[in-house]
Amino acid sequence: MEFIRLIGRVFINFFEAAGRLGIFTLKVIYSCLTPPFYFKQLFSQFLEVGFYSLPVVALTTTFAGMVIALQTYTGFARVSAEGAVSMVVWIAVTRELAPVMAGLMVAGRIGASMAAELGTMRVTEQIDALTTLSTDPFKYLISPRVIAGLLMLPILVLIGDVLGICGGYLIGVYKLDFNATSYLVNTWNFMKPIDVISGLVKAGVFGFIIALMGCYNGFYSKGGAQGVGTATTNAVVSSSILILVFNYIITEIFFRT
Amino acid sequence: MFSFLKKSTKKTIPNGHVPKIKMTGVYKTFGEKNVLNGVDLEIKKGESLVIIGGSGTGKSVTLKCILGLLSPDKGSIKIDGEDVLNMSPHERERINKQIGMLFQGAALFDSMSVWENVAFGLLQGQKMRKKAARAIAIEKLAQVGLTEDVADMYPADLSGGMKKRVGLARAIATNPEIIFFDEPTTGLDPIMSDVINDLIVSCVKKLGATALTITHDMASARKIADRIAMLYEGKIIWIGTVKEIEKTTNPYVRQFIAGSATGPIHISAKE
């Protein structure tokens, strides 16, 4: 009897949380699309999400490109298919590695800082103060962050694509002794726009998820410093999980045969 | 005969019949906890009302319900005779434009300098130019006893008393008709408390505003209030003038103003 009640409670809590997140999402979308727009806030978020995330994204995608070249080479050598390295690097980086790596890195960096900042503003009543000063916190705080996530992540991923391919190229040519021209020609002949496009769509969705979960957890945090800590953890964990889930779903949508 | 013509100007005439703020039967529950159990309260235009009550009795919740930061489960709240609970967000914003609020912890935006904090309502709400807004901000800072060199500091660099002053300057920056003070003296030393009390009295008088203060500091209440109301177990159990509260025989009020642990009010260990 206790057990059934427990299951019931878990279910109710789950649907309550899902409903709350759903309503929050709709409110966020609505306030992103309706004036007033706070361009100064938006610009500073572009800087925060886009520009300052560049180093970590650049570093991780470059190394990801390098390691995939190395792994493919040693792996494919078993079936004497080393020639496929350039293509595998292309596919892996544009479709998967750049978006997922960038997404997870930005989730750790930006999702956490959004949750911490909004959480602190919540527990120190700064969000209430905004409302009393006739400023909608959804429009002033959340919309700029979500729009920045949505637009900046694809740009980061595009840069990550280039760097990842370069990383693979460097390993291929200087370590694995491929002929430079034929490596490039191989890549060139093989590449299709859909690979990059699917990666950028993923990036946009991931950016939205990161900002949404960061803001959601921060906005509804309570209970002082500890609450802010919990919000930060939840923001990073939930956005990372959602990124991996949506990564699968979007791949399925794009490449189902 | 033509009295109906005057109807449209009614709001600007000091009118004893329409209270500035009127709460009727307001209930608010969090989970299983009944915080407000039918609060009835009338605040007249231009008066300064103080709500006293112990910690956690729902004083801040009452304020937040009036401000629209929380929505009550039941009851009605009227400002200038207009029902504010069933308003569109747009109308609500219009009402909030005439309300200023000093938060318990001042709630200054720590990403902004002091003057930008004070001028926030002018810059964002009224779309005022930067230069004009800064001038007003500095004037309001002077009014709360802060000099111009504070204007470019950041909230993190201020002491508790200074933060309260900046919060007060921000609350009065847009010349609101109603000002709320949430525990203005909590956490300050007695002398600074008195300074803040004096500032509140002078600022409210200067604006001719209606003021609602919540506090558990009796010295502060005596100084600020025209009338005092006591909140206990989610209801207003007593209301009267400062003179009347000294003479009241209500045992709850007596215990509270005496600050005594013995009496009808029991603080359970759970709280």
Ligand SMILES: Nc1ncnc2c1ncn2[C@@H]1O[C@H](COP(=O)(O)OP(=O)(O)O)[C@@H](O)[C@H]1O
């Ligand atoms: N947003 C909220 N969610 C849940 N409980 C709340 C919330 N706000 C206030 N409470 C509860 O309501 C009670 C009254 O709080 P409050 O009005 O802040 O007290 P005070 O009279 O000290 O200002 C407290 O017990 C608090 O735990």
Ligand SMILES: [Mg+2]
């Ligand atoms: Mg309080």
